[in-house]
Structure formats: structure tokens, C-alpha cells
Amino acid sequence: MSDARFVSKNIASKMLAIVAALGFQFTMIELAPAQALSTLYTFTGGKDGANPTAGLAWSNGYLYGTTAYTVFGLTTTGEEIMLTELPSYSFPNDPPIVGGHTYFEGLGQEFYLTAEGNGCGAILLATNTGYAFPLYSFTGESDGCMPMGRLVRAGAGAFYGTASGGGSSNAGTIFKIAKAGPYLQYRFSLLYTFTGEADGGVPDGTLILDKQGNLYGTTSSGGAYGFGTVFEFNGSGETVLYSFKGGTDGANPTGDLLLDSKGNFYGTTSGGGIFGLGTVYELSASGAETILHNFAGGSDGASPAAGVIKDGNEILYGTTVYGGTEAVCNQYQPLNGCGIVFEIFPNGVAAVLHDFTGGADGGEPFGKLTRDQQGNLYGTTSQGGDLESCPELGCGVVFKIAP
Secondary structure, rough: OOOOOOOOHHHHHHHHHHHHHHHHOOOOOOOOOOOEEEEEEOOOOOOOOOOOOOOOOOOOOEEEEOOOOOEEEOOOOEEEEEEEEEEOOOOOOOOOEEEEEEEOOOOOOOEEEEHHHHHHOEEEEOOOOOEEEEEEEEEOOOOOOOOOOOOOEOOOOOEEEEEEEOOOOOOOOEEEEEOOOOOOEEEEEEEEEOOOOOOEEEOOOOOOOOOOOOOOEEEEEOOOEEEEEEEEEOEEEEEEEEEEOOOOOOEEEEOOOOOOOOOOOOEEEEEEEEOEOOOEEEOOOOOOOEEEOOOOHHHHHOOOOOOOOOOOOOEEEEEOOOOOOOOOOOOOOOOOOOEEEEEEEEOOOOOEEEEEOOOOOOOOOOOOEEEEOOEEEEEEEEEEOOOOOOOOOOOEEEEEEEE
């Protein structure tokens, strides 16, 4: 494994010259304090699953996650507990919501999640005793198709979510699913249908629910300029808070939003920015955008797919799928590098905490990071790890970065 700590002086001087010519403020990735990445678990491609693209959920001292066909638990020392083998059509894109207990005696702990397989996808309830039930299957018509984000718990057995496609304009929907009776009876409600025009289209991140019951999210396309939006949805309908222009302000937000106590949003775009390789942005409560970092490729990272998290010191943490010092992670990807883990300080200084090699440490992290009370960061990579059981690209890993 190798840690990329800085960009070479020659590359840095060229970048700063470009930025100065364009008149934008830009902070280079700097040397980071020594961070230790450890591989907590290496997937083998068997019953334990393989190639996780989702992040992890933290609950009661355990980590929970998903692979294409499994829901798993993991201790902080790396002991995996295979909770449920999902139907072969599942393909969840996010970690599960850890629930309580089912109404059926003996079925144990509940895990709610969305899955994009089986035609247009489904909402699943899995248990730690090996059962998985579809609570709702999307038709691809007015209800939507391909739910990509994690469900949001609203209380009283209700959840909110988005479908990235389907609906009357095939641009996605916002929905609610709630318990409607004993056992596994749930009712699906369509709340909003995106048009793909000024209101946005193709939502694929997780919604935020505030204390007033307002929902917030992003669309990866549509808006006033066609490059995505940040939106609010409430009882009065949908309001676009910001439309990305596709240039230096970023393009195509694909990860989750983060909402702080002051009403500011934080997120990532997979494209746009000064170098066209993605950004980390802040959006104020009044709708003013500030770019916190422009990804430049190479050791700086490129194309973040997940959102960011924040600690008590206002430091942001996240991952990029590509970039890093490895020239090629695999021959199928559009950009060089196996991805990085980064941090951004309140003063704008950014640092690389780890540079993935595609080997034992993993590569191409698509999921969002999670953090425990001790400040340890946890995440998954979709590739790397066991290169024998999953030839060529690897089965993926769960990793930990200590503070």
C-alpha cells in the first residue's frame, strides 16, 4: 500500500497558474499527518459476498453493509457476520437501515434497504436470521424505477426514498412507504414526479429529513442548465435551491447531501469544477454556493461518487472513485488511479489520507464513509483485496483509517 501525501511541485505550479489565470481560489492537497489504513475484512466472492458499492451503517458498536447479494455485519475487529443472503436480483446500492424486530416471532432484527435489480427494483426487508422479503416492487411506470439511495426513516413505520428513473417523465420520483397493518403489510405512496427539466431529474442520493418534516436531496441532471440540482420537497411541492451550471461550480451531483445545524448543505459533484473532475461544495441556507475543493486528478483524486461526512471539528471526509498515484487500477475504468480518501479542513486546506493501490488495500470506493465516536473512519472498496477468488479486479474490502 502507498499513501499519496502531496502533489509534485511541477504539477502544483501548473495548476496554480491555471487557477490564477481563471481568477479562482484553489487549495492544493497537502501533506497529511500519518494515517494508518487497515483492511478489516476482505471479501472472497463466496457466501460472504463481493464487490460492495455501498458504504457502511454504524449501530450499537457494529458496522452493517451490503454487497450485491448479501447483508452483512462486522465487528470493529473485523469479524464478519453474514446476516442475510439476498435474492439474486437484488443489487443494493446503499447500506441498510437497522430496524427493530419483525412481527413474526423468531425472525430477529430488521434491515430495510432498496435494491435496483429485478426489473425496476424493490424495497426489501431483510433479517439477521436469513430471510428477505420484498415490501414493494417498482413497476417502472408512475411509481418510478431503480431506487438508488438509502431509505430515510420518518417514524411510525414510515420511510421516504427516491427512484432514479420511471415516473410519467422517466426522470425519477419521490415516494413514501409506511406500515399499513400487521406483519409485512406496507402501503406505497407517490409524492412527486420529476420532469427532468427545471425541477431536475434522476435523483440517486439519499434524502435528508429535517425536524420540520422537509426533505432535501439532489438530482444528477436537469435543472436550469441541465447539470443537476439541490432541491427541497415539502407539503407545498418541490423547490430547486440550486441549479448546477456544469462549469466551475460543478456538474452532476451523485452523492448524499450533508445538512449542518446552521442550515448549510455540503456535497460532491462527480464532474465539473476547474479541472472537470468533480468538486466538494457548500451551499448556504440562502442558496449561495462555495466550492471547497476542485479535484485535479492524479494524486489529488477524481470523480467522487459519494457525499461527505463531518466531524466535531468541522473537518469534512470523503472518497473519490478514481485518481491517486496508481497509473491504472483496471483497464475498464475511464480514468487512472484507484481512488483516495481525503479530508478538507475549515480553512480550505485539503489532504489525502490514503491512496488506494487496487491490491490488498482495495480500490475504487463508491460508498460514503462512516465514523465512530473515537474518530475512526470506515468504508468499502468495490475492487481490490482478494485477487484470486475474484480474478483480475478483486472482491473488494472493508477498511478502517485510524485518526
